Amino acid sequence: MTKLGGEEQYRTLLRRIASNPPYRAVTRQIRISPLLLAYQLDMNSAAEDEGQDTSNPVKARYTLPMAEEICIIDNSLFARMFDVLSAPQESDLEEFYVSLGAKYISQRVQTSFEVSGQSVRGTPYVKDFARRIYERRPLLVSPNITSRPLKKNDASLLNERNLSVCEATKIEAHYRLGRTTKTQTVTCSARTEGRGNNTLFITQELDWFDVGNAIGVLILQRCQLEDSLFVGNLLEAPLSQLRSRGFPVDRILRADAPVHSEVKMVLEASLSEHRDVALSAQKPKGEHEAPQGRGAHLQGEAKVFKTGTLPPQGVNSASHSKWKSRS
Incomplete structure (x- = not known):
């Protein structure tokens, strides 16, 4: 040199x-x-320099x-x-x-988490948080949103069957490299339970960066700091704000639901048609029959759309105020 x-x-x-x-x-x-x-x-x-604002x-x-x-x-x-x-x-x-x-x-660096205190499920706080994760799952795992390689079973990792949420009193992250171990308090962590099942632990005063890191580790092949920030922002920001920033929110969120509603519509239309045929066969020959043309078809369609379900429209904004980002 x-x-x-x-x-x-x-x-x-x-x-x-x-x-x-x-x-x-x-x-x-x-x-x-x-x-x-x-x-x-x-x-x-x-x-x-830790914790100080310096350009040096x-x-x-x-x-x-x-x-x-x-x-x-x-x-x-x-x-x-x-x-x-x-x-x-x-x-x-x-x-x-x-x-x-x-x-x-x-x-x-080897990372492990220690959850302290009683783990509680089913509280309003936990339900609101879980609802936000489930509803925004298509947004989180969409290949059009992130360029990072996703895991093969990324979509199933965040659905209601494979992901549960618990509230904990305290969560500590332990980072180990060689003989050195560092400990830091966090507000969210993920635990793998086996067979594709995972549990998210959260505390009060939630930091969305910690949430982004926990979910990023679950769905990404390699989660970096910028990935944690990005995932956390996708979850924290109101859907209206994401729309204003150019994210195709409605298209992505609804892409996960139409298959089920379309199948339901087709089945109900088929049942309606068979029901009309059966009723016609039971009527006396002299009885006046209703026309089976376009008008009847429109009636069937109206009935189907009336009983159909709309795809999720987003997250209740009232729950957003419960969580604060750590400054």
């Missing part, structure tokens, strides 16, 4: 290597050699470790929690590092 003129010149060299594959002949040698540029965060300066970058020193020792930072919260060696935050270099054995920090 000294011969090249310093850190920036060395990074330029790595960019050239990353942009000119193939490099199969030297891949194994690069994997086991401490020659990739990485940065170690100054934890003291990070602690000082956190101090970091560079080093040359092996690829397997380097983390790709896809979660800045984890990067501040743990003392790790991070790759340069450039997409080309990150892909290059991953191909040589580096891992995303979200893959290295």
Whole structure:
């Protein structure tokens, strides 16, 4: 690095290597050699900057470790929690590092949740929250909304049969990397119960970022911070606000329901037709029969639409005021 003129010149060299594959002949040698540029965060300066509004970058020193020792930072919260060696935050270099054995920090940090107190189901608070999740499920799992890869059974993970909601007194998140464990209080977490069943635990004073993170982990193959923010916003914002921002809310929310209503309409129309035929067969020959043309067909249609059900129109806005975002 000294011969090249310093850190920036060395990074330029790595960019050239990353942009000119193939490099199969030297891949194994690069994997086991401490020659990739990485940065170690100054934890003291990070602690000082925590919670402060500052434009000064956190101090970091560079080093040359092996690829397997380097983390790709896809979660800045984890990067501040743990003392790790991070790759340069450039997409080309990150892909290059991953191909040589580096891992995303979200893959290295083990996360678990501890639910304290009594878990309560069926309260008005829980019902309002669950109703919002169920009604907006088509919006959350629509491929037109997010570019992130969804899990194969994403839609079934959020339906009434496979997802239940409980209210808890307190929820703590435990993050572990190596021998270091950090604990943080959250307001929502998800627990897998097996056979595709999941439970969402929520507390009072709900933070929609925590909700977005819990649901993002359930439905996305890899949930990042921006995904948690996005999912949380989709759930928190009123439907009218989402419409004004250009989201095809009505088309997506109704796409999940028309099949059932259409089938019901067809069945009711068929039953009505068979009923009319049966009544006609029972009448005496001399009795005047009602016309079976367009007028009767319209009557049948009116009857079908009268008994049909409308698709869900959204979430009761009164329940929205119960939840507050954590500042």
